[in-house]
Amino acid sequence: MQLRPLSAGFAAFCSTLAGYFLLLPLRDEAGVSLGTHNLPRLFVGCVCFACPLAALISASCHKVFWT
Amino acid sequence: MLARQTVPLRACPRRSLFLTFLATPLASAFLSRSPAKERGLQLLFRCLSLSILGGSLGQHAQRVVTGGQYGSTQPCLGHYQPLLVARLGLPVLCGGQPSFLLLPAGFLALYVALGSPAAAGIAASSGRHLAGALGANQLAPAQAAVRVCFFLWVSLLNLVAVSSLWARSADVFSPEAAGRLFGLLGAGATLGQLLGSLAAGALARAPVLGGGGGAPSLLPLLASAGMLELAGQAAARYRLQGKPAGSGGGPSLPMSTVRVGAEDEEEVDGGDAQSQAPGLGGAASGGKAGGGGPAGGASAVRALQRGGGASGSLLGHLLGRTLEGYCLIR
Numbered sequence: 290m291q292l293r294p295l296s297a298g299f300a301a302f303c304s305t306l307a308g309y310f311l312l313l314p315l316r317d318e319a320g321v322s323l324g325t326h327n328l329p330r331l332f333v334g335c336v337c338f339a340c341p342l343a344a345l346i347s348a349s350c351h352k353v354f355w356t
Numbered sequence: 357m358l359a360r361q362t363v364p365l366r367a368c369p370r371r372s373l374f375l376t377f378l379a380t381p382l383a384s385a386f387l388s389r390s391p392a393k394e395r396g397l398q399l400l401f402r403c404l405s406l407s408i409l410g411g412s413l414g415q416h417a418q419r420v421v422t423g424g425q426y427g428s429t430q431p432c433l434g435h436y437q438p439l440l441v442a443r444l445g446l447p448v449l450c451g452g453q454p455s456f457l458l459l460p461a462g463f464l465a466l467y468v469a470l471g472s473p474a475a476a477g478i479a480a481s482s483g484r485h486l487a488g489a490l491g492a493n494q495l496a497p498a499q500a501a502v503r504v505c506f507f508l509w510v511s512l513l514n515l516v517a518v519s520s521l522w523a524r525s526a527d528v529f530s531p532e533a534a535g536r537l538f539g540l541l542g543a544g545a546t547l548g549q550l551l552g553s554l555a556a557g558a559l560a561r562a563p564v565l566g567g568g569g570g571a572p573s574l575l576p577l578l579a580s581a582g583m584l585e586l587a588g589q590a591a592a593r594y595r596l597q598g599k600p601a602g603s604g605g606g607p608s609l610p611m612s613t614v615r616v617g618a619e620d621e622e623e624v625d626g627g628d629a630q631s632q633a634p635g636l637g638g639a640a641s642g643g644k645a646g647g648g649g650p651a652g653g654a655s656a657v658r659a660l661q662r663g664g665g666a667s668g669s670l671l672g673h674l675l676g677r678t679l680e681g682y683c684l685i686r
Contacts, residue, residue: 293593294528295537299544300590301521305401306545308583309514310552311576312408314560316510319503331504335511344681345674346400346516 397524401588404513405581517584518545521591528596555579 320328529537559575 291529291533291537291596294596295540297590297594298521298525298528298537298541301587301594302518302541302544303548303551304583304587304590305517305521306548307552307555308405308580308587309510309517310549311556311559311580311583312510312513313552314556315576316507319506323500323503323507331507334504335508338508339512339515341678342512343515343519345678346520346681348677348681 395592397520397594398588398592400520401517401584401591404517405584405588407509407513408577408581408584517587521587524591524594528594552583 320331323331525538525541526534556576559579562575
């Protein structure tokens with residue numbers, strides 16, 4: 290009954306996080322090669338970057354998903 | 357050394373803002389044209405995976421220009437990367453809709469946005485030839501800028517992908533089923549972390565494909581893009597089966613109707629569910645969408661879009677979408 294959506298969601302989460310964790314060493318290497326003293330500034334930049342873009346993407350997703 | 361490091365970092369917010377304004381009309385344009393919810397999610401994931409390919413393309417273009425010290429074979433290999441990416445990208449494009457012909461434009465824009473620091477980096481890195489090979493702190497400004505962009509983009513990608521998947525999960529399952537099944541979804545996420553870490557370890561021992569010069573190997577990037585495309589395929593099948601009314605088939609159904617249908621299936625006493633339906637729908641729309649809030653925001657958005665002329669319409673559209681996203685918070 291709910292086996293197929295469950296398996297689809299399981300596969301989606303699994304492959305999304307597998308893809309992210311494939312990129313994570315590269316991201317960390319990039320961060321370390323920029324200098325560890327720059328990492329706080331990088332994360333602040335992540336926040337400043339993510340706030341408008343997440344709002345933008347959620348707005349467009351909202352228009353599609355829930356209307 | 358510190359002063360040289362701060363220069364690209366100070367220039368980075370401008371560049372990432374530029375990149376944001378280039379990369380996001382892509383996603384919003386495709387999402388607004390998609391017919392169904394799960395299809396929209398699949399398109400979002402496809403955009404994300406293609407953005408990884410675009411980022412890798414930019415990184416390698418930058419490496420080809422700046423990293424000539426690693427012998428002649430590496431630039432030759434680097435020249436093949438656009439071909440490789442085009443060959444990988446074309447079947448993806450042809451599998452999509454005709455409106456996907458917009459995709460190469462955004463793809464190339466991302467490539468140009470990531471690759472254009474390379475032109476500025478030629479003069480910087482031609483003087484110190486071996487600078488990239490010596491130490492971590494001796495990066496050319498272009499290399500540092502590409503790394504900063506990569507860092508920001510990977511963080512954002514994870515945020516968007518995981519949050520949209522959880523949003524879709526909350527949409528697919530009823531609250532009762534969510535209590536039972538979200539643990540299993542979390543187990544799937546943990547399994548994905550494990551598999552991704554194992555695959556990253558294996559690919560670190562694999563021969564480097566097109567890497568060197570400080571740029572990462574292409575193999576994890578390609579594998580990650582492939583995994584995101586697989587996730588999009590799975591997300592396209594992420595819906596309740598065997599239910600004609602509420603299973604995400606009707607794109608014109610409002611969300612509250614879908615939620616009431618799910619409630620009705622779960623709790624067998626249909627009369628109570630029907631009588632509770634307006635309260636439930638109101639609560640759901642108040643919690644998630646906000647009944648009147650987005651309308652006011654949307655009117656402001658329209659005014660903003662009308663205010664920006666023909667030249668600034670894209671900027672006005674983007675600003676309007678961002679404002680709309682902030683209005684959706686409450």
